[in-house]
Amino acid sequence: MTMISRMRRVAVLAVATGALAATAACGEDTAAGESPAQEPSAGPTATGDAGGPDDAVDGDRLYFYPPVSDAVLTISSDAGTPDSTVTVVGVDEGADGQTVRIRQEIPGADQIDIEAAFTAAGDGSLVLEFDMFLLGLTPLLEQAEEMTVTASGDDMVIPAIEDMESGATTEGEAVIEMSVEGFVLRNESAWTVRGSGYESVTTALGTFDAYVVDVDLSLESSMGPSAEGAIRYWFVPGFGWVRQQTTIDDISMTHEISASTVAP
Numbered sequence: 001m002t003m004i005s006r007m008r009r010v011a012v013l014a015v016a017t018g019a020l021a022a023t024a025a026c027g028e029d030t031a032a033g034e035s036p037a038q039e040p041s042a043g044p045t046a047t048g049d050a051g052g053p054d055d056a057v058d059g060d061r062l063y064f065y066p067p068v069s070d071a072v073l074t075i076s077s078d079a080g081t082p083d084s085t086v087t088v089v090g091v092d093e094g095a096d097g098q099t100v101r102i103r104q105e106i107p108g109a110d111q112i113d114i115e116a117a118f119t120a121a122g123d124g125s126l127v128l129e130f131d132m133f134l135l136g137l138t139p140l141l142e143q144a145e146e147m148t149v150t151a152s153g154d155d156m157v158i159p160a161i162e163d164m165e166s167g168a169t170t171e172g173e174a175v176i177e178m179s180v181e182g183f184v185l186r187n188e189s190a191w192t193v194r195g196s197g198y199e200s201v202t203t204a205l206g207t208f209d210a211y212v213v214d215v216d217l218s219l220e221s222s223m224g225p226s227a228e229g230a231i232r233y234w235f236v237p238g239f240g241w242v243r244q245q246t247t248i249d250d251i252s253m254t255h256e257i258s259a260s261t262v263a264p
Helices: 003-025 130-143 161-165
Strands: 072-077 084-094 097-106 112-121 126-128 148-153 156-158 169-180 183-203 206-221 227-236 240-248 251-260
Touching: 130 148, 156 169, 156 183, 161 183, 161 206, 183 227, 183 240, 183 251, 206 240
Parallel strands: none
Antiparallel strands: 072 084, 072 251, 084 097, 097 112, 112 126, 126 156, 148 169, 169 183, 183 206, 206 227, 227 240, 240 251
8 A cells, every 4th residue: 555545544534433543544444335334213212231311321411431430441343453442531520511531542563542532511412522533643653753744623513412303413624634755635524413313232232222423424635536434323322432333435344332341
């Protein structure tokens, strides 16, 4: 794979997968559409292994990771990469809401440690800070010390469940530029976030009534054709996401929370 091709691939994954991008960028590609997502139902579905949203702590609130200090979660992927570990290092209360701070450890020849923060705002929305979009560039930066990276963009905001149920969506844009060895790659991305109802989802943690959030993506690159993609999250209210499926052109992968010291 050429340096330019790798730059574009990592940049696409960085914008698409947020805090999980570094894990994805290190893995092998899988064919898009191999594991199509089931269309979610319009309302909650009863399950036998776990309670629905009404039984969860703060059941109407979305978190990316559980708001429990020292909680440890394992993330597994179908891309053939080693499992990564996320530790909740702190939960802060502030004017903007409740912020969950995490450290993600990605094993490899040179272990990569990532820090990120996710804020459950007072209005029930979930804010994914723009800085997390850059995390997927880490493996490439390790190999190209002369690389210069500049970025700007919007935070990704997932509306409160009740707002998404009423049809609310959010939009955002981001620009990432990478310069190395005389080459400059500019990626402009745009996304729309919308809710898609409740769906029963089964993972290694059990079966849950999860709220499905879809993110539609578009990417314009200065060194290649435009790309279309999508991210689908399955959130257990009061806990966090339990499954994430990302598809961009011919790249598709699924991540799941396969173990947790905190029960959903």
